[in-house]
Amino acid sequence: MSMIGTRVARSEDPAFLTTGGKYIDDIAPSDALFLTFVRSVMAHATITAVDCSEAKEMPGVVAVYTAADLDFQGPLPHPMLNQAMIRPILASDTVRYVGEAVAVVISSTREGGVDAAELVEISYEGLPVVLDPQESLAGTTLLFPEAESNVTFSLPGSDDDIFEDCDVTVSLSFRNHRLAPCPLEGRAVIARWDSNDGKETLTLWSSTQNAHATRDGFATVFGLEQDQVRVIAPDIGGGFGAKSGSYPEDTVAAVVARKLARPIRWAETRSEGMLGLVHGRAQDYVATIGGTKDGRVLAYKLHVTQDGGAYPEIGSVLPYMTSIMASGSYDIAAVQFSANSVMTNTVPIGAYRGAGRPEAAAAIERMMDLFAVEVGISPIEVRRLNFHAPDSFPLTTPTGAKMDTGQYAAALDLALAQAGYEKLKDEQAARLANPQAKLLGIGISCYVEIANPMGQGEYGSIEVMPDGTAVVLTGSSAHGQGHHTAFAQVASEVTGIPFEKIEVRHGDTKEVPRGGGTGGSKSLQVGGSAVWEASEAAVDLAKEVAAKLLEANPADIVHDASAGSFAVAGTPALSLGWGDVAQSVKDDTGSDLRAETDFNPPGATFPFGAHVAVVEVDRDTGQVSLLRHICCDDAGTMINPMLVEGQVHGGVASGAAQALMEEFSYDEIGNPLTMNFMDYPLVSAAELPSFERVPMETPTPRNPLGAKGIGESGTIGATPAVQNAVVDALAHLGVRHVDIPTTPERVWNAMGISRM
Numbered sequence: 001m002s003m004i005g006t007r008v009a010r011s012e013d014p015a016f017l018t019t020g021g022k023y024i025d026d027i028a029p030s031d032a033l034f035l036t037f038v039r040s041v042m043a044h045a046t047i048t049a050v051d052c053s054e055a056k057e058m059p060g061v062v063a064v065y066t067a068a069d070l071d072f073q074g075p076l077p078h079p080m081l082n083q084a085m086i087r088p089i090l091a092s093d094t095v096r097y098v099g100e101a102v103a104v105v106i107s108s109t110r111e112g113g114v115d116a117a118e119l120v121e122i123s124y125e126g127l128p129v130v131l132d133p134q135e136s137l138a139g140t141t142l143l144f145p146e147a148e149s150n151v152t153f154s155l156p157g158s159d160d161d162i163f164e165d166c167d168v169t170v171s172l173s174f175r176n177h178r179l180a181p182c183p184l185e186g187r188a189v190i191a192r193w194d195s196n197d198g199k200e201t202l203t204l205w206s207s208t209q210n211a212h213a214t215r216d217g218f219a220t221v222f223g224l225e226q227d228q229v230r231v232i233a234p235d236i237g238g239g240f241g242a243k244s245g246s247y248p249e250d251t252v253a254a255v256v257a258r259k260l261a262r263p264i265r266w267a268e269t270r271s272e273g274m275l276g277l278v279h280g281r282a283q284d285y286v287a288t289i290g291g292t293k294d295g296r297v298l299a300y301k302l303h304v305t306q307d308g309g310a311y312p313e314i315g316s317v318l319p320y321m322t323s324i325m326a327s328g329s330y331d332i333a334a335v336q337f338s339a340n341s342v343m344t345n346t347v348p349i350g351a352y353r354g355a356g357r358p359e360a361a362a363a364i365e366r367m368m369d370l371f372a373v374e375v376g377i378s379p380i381e382v383r384r385l386n387f388h389a390p391d392s393f394p395l396t397t398p399t400g401a402k403m404d405t406g407q408y409a410a411a412l413d414l415a416l417a418q419a420g421y422e423k424l425k426d427e428q429a430a431r432l433a434n435p436q437a438k439l440l441g442i443g444i445s446c447y448v449e450i451a452n453p454m455g456q457g458e459y460g461s462i463e464v465m466p467d468g469t470a471v472v473l474t475g476s477s478a479h480g481q482g483h484h485t486a487f488a489q490v491a492s493e494v495t496g497i498p499f500e501k502i503e504v505r506h507g508d509t510k511e512v513p514r515g516g517g518t519g520g521s522k523s524l525q526v527g528g529s530a531v532w533e534a535s536e537a538a539v540d541l542a543k544e545v546a547a548k549l550l551e552a553n554p555a556d557i558v559h560d561a562s563a564g565s566f567a568v569a570g571t572p573a574l575s576l577g578w579g580d581v582a583q584s585v586k587d588d589t590g591s592d593l594r595a596e597t598d599f600n601p602p603g604a605t606f607p608f609g610a611h612v613a614v615v616e617v618d619r620d621t622g623q624v625s626l627l628r629h630i631c632c633d634d635a636g637t638m639i640n641p642m643l644v645e646g647q648v649h650g651g652v653a654s655g656a657a658q659a660l661m662e663e664f665s666y667d668e669i670g671n672p673l674t675m676n677f678m679d680y681p682l683v684s685a686a687e688l689p690s691f692e693r694v695p696m697e698t699p700t701p702r703n704p705l706g707a708k709g710i711g712e713s714g715t716i717g718a719t720p721a722v723q724n725a726v727v728d729a730l731a732h733l734g735v736r737h738v739d740i741p742t743t744p745e746r747v748w749n750a751m752g753i754s755r756m
Contacts (some may be wrong), residue, residue: 001562003493004705006195007642010485011500012478021235024188025267026207032190033062035253035266036113038103038120039275043131043670044143045124047093050103054119060112062260064120066103067092072255074248076217080317084147085343087311089248089255094142094164095124096310097345099275099674100474104252106260129345129670133284133307136342137158143310143343149323150343152312155319157338162299166290168653170370175739176359178282178307178664180274180674182682183353183479185237187277188267189250191257202232202254206246209239210478210517214246215427216508218254236479240654241351242277242521243479245314249276271675278315279664282307283322283359289367295377295385299334302326302363306341308349315349316341321356321453326399328364329408329448329608330386345670351519353654357449358719362740365445365720369727370736379724380416383446384409392496401450403606404700405709412446412610414694415632419612430731439617440627441729445721448608451635451709452522455604459514460530461596462491462538466586468579469501469566472534473596475515476527477506481711482643486524487531489639490705494535496564497578514598521607521709524639529703530599537595542566542581549584595705605700605708609633611657611721617729622748624726626656626687632694633713637706644710645693651714652691657683657724658715659740 015021052064067090074089091102107113128141136150137142143150163169190205202222208214208231215231218224236243249266257264268276284305291297308316319339319644327335368386372379387408388395396402424442431437459475465470472491476483488502506512516526539559547554558569567575585593614628638644661681665673674680699706719740727735728740730750738750739749 004487007141028265032263032265044127051121055116058116060108081312155339162334169290181242183238186273191253192263263329278350301336304339318356325360361447414612439729443725457528457600466583477518496561515551607708611717613721613725615725622744635710636708648714655715655718708747
């Protein structure tokens, strides 16, 4: 039986459901000291004094440090961003958002550290607070006066008039609000220094999505060779992009561990996570779309103002990703894009589930609906008129996206058929005629995204033991997606070694020599392809060994992947198994049979799909309920359809939640209003329907698996579909747009305004 396309149960789950995961805070050494951070309660202020005297006298307190005590530069700045805005590991002169770390308590117990931290007195002199990106762009108040501007990254646009041949144009200013990633496990770190052969070495247990990048960053920061830093990423418990890089707290842990010659541990609280993990989205749009009266889109212009938060992180360059996918699934001849990223007194923005691509889809899908209304044509027909044709691939869009394959109309047709679109329209009309009935809205979203946008490669290896078992190593990083299952399926497909005899390992830079980690929906398409190629190389090696054992020419050796055996062509009765071959290698070399590779793809892949959302709106309260959500997400070849479904379901939940309720918000002076799950409206199963998924596979030629990414697709398609559905429910009232999240208050106000 082929392992490709098979619904194999996740091999990871039994341990998680019985003994539990192996998380960082569970494995700290018994002599490790605890870190407790003292954080700013001001959004923007000058630090005039820090008094640690009382805290230092508390029982169990080993030390209390400020930035001056540590005297350490901190993480490397992002090379694409303004170098005058480098983030310190502890604030020294100025705090720039509520939650920024100012001092750190080191104690023998977690509880003692918390008590001592409350005694650290910080004196502030308040500075003007900038929260609105447009106000920040004006530069009246500067977060970094030495930078002379709050702008940290820009993409200049063109002044050409691309709308002169358009019969119809529509413009809109709208927003894509700030979100908190909320992974199941928060950040945690353990740092320990040792001396090996006279060289200082650092071991860091980190909740990171990229162990090797973390290793390389710490080696650079501390002036060490790569082999002097070992990073171990055990079970992570979710990342969604927010754990892609290291954080100041990680560096503080390493600095303190070196200073005190003791292992150091830290695990954040949920409130610390809400203020410490990077946030996502936070873009403002000014968009114009134009075309002909018969529905052909000719031109699209989008300007993005990116809220980068208090310090420029990867989130400040996300408009670049938005620019690549700006025109979405559509064949639009003229596309203009421009952007500015600015600083505000808020949590820094980083990568979050889609990282710039959901933002692009949200903008173009909203504008396609507005254009359809303006020309009086169904939003479905407008989309069909403007899709890239299947036979036009591969193609390069005006924004530089080098797309591989696409069947956009087919995906939309499948989703609409599953939804029963015509019946839904009939029900919508019947509800409109009944003033007692709740309103029904039907939203469409057609998207395409770029997976592995930076075109990164990945490392993979396989080692076969004399007992016929195998160990697969990958430079990718698992935090809930099912990597162990999918990668074992790939190796089993190529080698014929039974799935249950293959172990997949990752996350330890001492064991896995290199890797690119997880992000950008690249794991299977590059990590899985590396495992595929390494497995093929192992088969070739095994054929050579089998040829010697069977006294034949290697070219005459046949590998039967269905049985995991090797034989001379024409004489299958005399065969060798993987154990026989591996034992021979062991006898001759003292090592196991092993092959490794680095898979380097020819380019990114472009997953795509169509979503249909059906919502119900209460006429009296504005409450929105998501009744149905139908999605057709095409990620190329599916190695394990069950894993794909899980990724889509999680993604749809995330995307729908952004459209309905999730938002991280501040008051007028920069105090966060959503610091924990009592205040932040995290979605649960109670607010969501059972999603309906329609499978579709359009393989890509850009890797041997034919696979594209799937981890972000559901999120990208869901948000605009749900938003469009809410607007559709209110369309009879003259409502053309409702910002997300579509809270009852916002929807109720939209209905009230429309009646005036």
